[in-house]
Amino acid sequence: MRKRLDGLAALVAAERPDVICLQETKVQDHLFPASEIADLGYSHQAVHGMKGYNGVAILSRHPLIAPEPRDWCGRDDCRHIFAGVDSNGPLQEIEVHCLYVPAGGDIADPLKNPKFAHKLDFIDAHTHWWTARGAAGPPRFLMGDLNIAPLQSDVWSHARLKNTVTHTEIEIQRLLNMQKAGRWVDVMRWFLADDEEAFTWWSYRAADWREANKGRRLDHIWASRQAAEQVDAVHIMRDARDWAPASDHVPVTVRLKG
């Protein structure tokens, strides 16, 4: 995060979002650059970070209501925080979830690779949680790095990546189960044809990411039905892949009606 303040300022200049969700902040809460971010207009912040790895944060122009960091699978690994926020629109209070799903390592076999097992367990734990929470509560959004590209059009080559972690059948099924359990709408796909390529991540390990274009849609914005109906635009900020210093992920934005 501390390395990305210029990128955050560029995002703010381009889109002026009311709420921003960050993943992989890699900073402990007491070292989070709160005043610099407040100076950008985001004085309301809910952070859940640790040293060196993971970390999530919600930044807002409007007060955050009852922020709640959550730990999963018995680990203190700072991958989820949520809060209420006044939308200043017809939805009134909405609940915003900022989520960072484990990447899962390289081998797509939970018996051989504990990181992949953790990824599946993490998603299943969310599935159970959303099932238990039911449909009650305010309209809600879930956004973040889910580290899974579910559709064929979410990857540069389904044939080449179907055995690669992020696009294997086992992960995709688990993610779709979670989506169903939370009655979530994949808002990005609402605004795109199912077969239209859409990527939010391009590896660092390409000499020219644009030329190779070996991207994946790992970052998602989901919404409850009522919240999804208030969305009037989705934007993948593809050009941000060239910002300096570059991130391998680009921001995705949704705009609400009104």
Add this chain to the structure above:
DNA sequence: ATGGTAGGTACCCTA
């Protein structure tokens, strides 16, 4: 079949 880059930390781990 392999190796390619980046960030944070402490000479390796995770992505």
